[in-house]
Amino acid sequence: MTPTATYRLQLQPDFPFSAAGHTVPYLAALGVSHLHLSPVLEAVPGSTHGYDVVDHSRVRAELGGEEGLRQLARTAQQHGLGLVLDIVPNHMAAVPRHNRALWETLREGPGSPYARWFDIDWAAGGGKVLLPVLAGRIGDERERLRVDGEVLRYGEQEFPLRAGTAALELTELLDAQHYRLGWWRLARTELNYRRFFTISDLIGLRVEDPEVFAATHGKILELVRDGVVEGLRIDHPDGLADPGSYLERLGEAAGGRWTVVEKILTGAEPLPAGWAVAGTTGYDALHRIDGLFTDPMGAAELLGRYREYANPAGDRGGYWTATVRRAAYRVVTHELAAETGHLTRLAVRICEADPALRDHAPWALHTAVRELLVRVPVYRPYVAAGGPCTEAAEATLPDTAVRDARAMFSVPEESAAVDVVRDLALGRLGGGPDRAAFCARFAQTASALRAKSVEDTAYYRYVPLVSATEVGGDPGLPAVTPEEFHAFCARMARDWPATGTALTTHDTKRSADVRARVAVLSQCPDQWSELLTELGRAAPTAAPDPQLAWQAWQTAFGCAGLPAAEIAGRLEPALLKAVREAGLFTSWTEPDPVYERAVTDFVAAGPAADTGPARAALERFAAALETFAQDNIMGAALVQLTMPGVPDLYQGTEREYIALVDPDNRRPFHRPPEDGPVDEKASLTGAALRLRRERPELFGESGTYTPLAAQGPAAAHCLAFCRSGEVVTAVTRLSLRLAESGGWRGTELALPDDGPWTDLLTPGREYAGGPVDVAELFAERPVALLSRVVRGGSAGRG
Incomplete structure (x- = not known):
């Protein structure tokens, strides 16, 4: 079903x-x-x-x-x-005392029937699994280790002892195990098991x-x-x-x-x-929906203002593609050094086994691995073990990537290692288990690199418009035209009619309603720039750097609907996480307490303050734009609920929902009180969901998607489509620009002729088939959900 x-x-x-x-x-x-x-x-x-x-x-x-x-x-x-x-x-949690499969693997070593569960390179560890769990070097932590029966304890952590070793002296006991307890910092370079991204607590x-x-x-x-x-x-x-x-x-x-x-x-x-x-x-749908409500010219102007204000030289993110590349180099050479080392060892072994590939130096193969990984334009290639290399797989390591990777070598002859690594990654060289292992691990590492360098680093370094820095998005080209959106929906209706769609998830960095508010700034870059100047004068504490100030004030603007009592508790952790993820002045593993204190002091006194002249200025600005923010919120919600695919609603998002990155967006759900007020978004959501439930055939695999084009001076501000000839969705986009240009001014939307149509969001309002004045259509709200009326019954045929 x-x-x-x-x-x-x-x-x-x-x-x-x-x-x-x-x-x-x-x-x-x-x-x-x-x-x-x-x-x-x-x-x-x-x-x-x-x-x-x-x-x-x-x-x-x-x-x-x-x-x-x-x-x-x-x-x-x-x-x-x-x-x-x-x-x-x-993956699983790498917590031995709770994970029996891992416990048995550590106790019995590679001979354990559970050892096959995990990607462990036993040879790289000298027959041991590195467990990077110690707060310091082993010599400094020995006194915290104690033997308790057949268990080795370190604080609250427990590890199994190999049979017959419990009575040994501590040094001998440690040497006798199938694992090596190590300083947590060794994970970067010495880890010999596959993990989730760079999280050593999650074993693949x-x-x-x-x-x-x-x-x-x-x-x-x-x-x-x-x-x-x-x-x-x-x-x-x-x-x-x-x-x-x-x-x-x-x-x-x-x-x-x-x-x-x-x-x-x-x-x-x-x-x-x-x-x-x-x-x-549904992240692909999320990007297209968000892009509809982002003004391309304004986003470009905003980028210019951002460069002037923040002066984001180098790693601070002045240009998107350069920011991504720099972030990728940092991640691949630091956080994923162990993974690239594993790939290099596999490549060396394959080359040594093949006379035609010998004499490629390990350093050259390592360089080739690194340079190709940072140039994979998507998350990963897909090459089935032992199967043919498809055209789609070839495209993930294009000739341009090979050319640019080869250019990183000073000696042209040594750059041939790039071709070897590319062919290994695409399954065109080597044989046996090593060939399959290299294909798989290169792809797995590429996906980890992409996720960590783009989602968890570049998105926090490149912040001209923070609504665009969302999973699946393209901050360098944040806007999506109606034509591009219609083309996407047509593909989904044809190829993936039951795909998921989403606007907010447990992993989004900002909820859809926060992003919808921030996207309004793409329509008023000048006003935003003027506000920042005013806020800089009004805030009692200066930001430690202008890039943080820009990002923090945009985030605060996006959270304009939060109660004053919640602002600090929600903004401060999110912004502290942002600067750690960016890794420019502080990080999770090398924190700078002085910088971080400056961040929290600034946020508390400025963006997260519930009173003061800066807060008052921000609230005045937000109030002036609230109508346009609501237009975005309502439009995005209705588009998601009626476009091709199965909409997934995150808990609480049927109403206005303001949340930042986890853990803020993972708070326990509280259903609204039965006698509480019902906001406009909740009414829209309920109407669309009930329609989908009552008329599933209109939206499912047998349903159709037809773009509808408005005509007139403001046609670009109306996005509309028809589902299966029975339901019409129409929304207002870029409404601030629309208001500044004089409104709809006689713009019309041609409804399918087989009307009449009733607006499910405004009971009693009907339209005949054919052209309808858009100003009339949106007279009460910026969106319309029309269902064809069957005379003698109710709206629709169900």
Whole structure:
């Protein structure tokens, strides 16, 4: 069963299955068809997200256990709802005392039946797994280590002892284990297991192994077979060795249940056509929707103002492509040094085994690996182990990348290593397990590099318009024209009609409503620049650098709707995280306490202050633009709910929802009170969701998508489309520019002739088929949701 709409709930100990059950009647009345649950398998105790799984065979006890989940499913089914589960195939928590598979691997070494679960390079560690868990060097931490029976303890951490070693003297005992306890800083260069991105606490899983797949998916598939679960969301498929084969195996085992993947597509990159999925989780749609409400000329002007104000030389992000490249070099040479070292060792081994490839120096192969990785234009290539290299895979390492990588060598003959590494990455050289291993690990490392350098670094360094720095977006080209949007929707309706769409997720850096507000600034760059000057004079504490000031004030503007009592507690952590992720003046691993104190002092006294002249100036500015912000909020919501695909609503976003990066956006959900006010966005959301539920055929695989073009002087400010000849969506875009140019001025939208049409958002308002004055259409609100009237009945045919 394909959902008509899903609703994401973030489960955690403070919001378990029982709490989710209490929301079911409300969500059923809202109009969704499925609850979309964050991971439910046993995780590290206290985890607020569940992506740190420790036991795939059990439903998490802290959430209510398996019976709690099954009771939630029964409650949902009684109200006509199903469950979609978020599953995590790529990694587990590297916490031995909770992770039995890892515990047994550490106790028994490579001979353990669980050792095959993990990507461990035993040879690189001299037969040991490096565990980078110590606060300092081992010589300084010895006194904190103690033996307790068959367990080695370090603070609250526990590690298994190899059989027969418990009575040894400490030095001998440590040397006798299948693991090496090391200083946490060694992870950068010495780590010999695959991890999630750069997080050493999450160890990669080898689900390409049929036995590992069966062991890690047994409980999920049981829940699917029992009817408890009707759909799946796959976390981070790019981390897998062979995503296509994994998804095929999962699809067969799950009986073809509706499945979407958290796949980040770059630009016009297509989702691999052979994947056994309904589509993505929706970041590609998010980028297109946001772009509709971003003014291209204003965004360019804003960039110029940003350069003047922040003077972002070098790594501070004056130019997007340069910012990404610099960030990629930093990540690949620092945070991912261990990963590039592993790839180099594989390449050396392959070359030494092939007489035709010998005499490529290890340093040259290492340089080639690094230079090609930073030039992969998407998250990763897809090369099936032992399969042919497809045209799509070739495009991920284009000739331009090879040429530019070769140029980094001073001796042309040595630059031939670039061609070798490219051919290895595309599966065109080598043989046996090393060939498959290099293909997989190069792709896995490329995805980690892209995520860390773009999402977690460049997005915090390049901030002329912070609404554009969202996963799946293109801050260098943030605007999307109506023609580009229609072309995207046509492709989705044709190729992926049941794909997911999203505006806010548990991973978005700013909620959709924050981004919608900030996007208004692309329509008034001059006014924004003048405001910053005023704020700089009014704020009692200066920012430690102008780039931070720009970003902080934009963030505060985007959060204009927050209650005064919440402002500091929400803005300060988010902005402190931003400067650490950017890594320009401080970082997570090399914090600068003086700079960070300057950041928090500035934020507290300025952007996060609830009183004072700077706050008053910001509030006046925000109030003047509030109408245009609401136009963006309403327009984006309606477009997502009616465009091709299955809309996923994040908890609370049916109403105006202001949230920043995690953990701010992962707070426990509280359903609105039954007697509380219903805002405009909630009314719109309910009307669209109920329509989708009542008329699923209009929006599903058999439905159609037809762009509708307005005519007249303000035609560019109206985006409209028709679904299956029965429903018309029309929204206002760039409404501040529209107001400044004189309004609609006789602009018309031609509705399909087979009317009449009624506006589901304004009961009683009807329109005949054919041209309608857009000013009349948007007389009461900036959006319209029209349904064709069948005389003798109600709107539509259902």
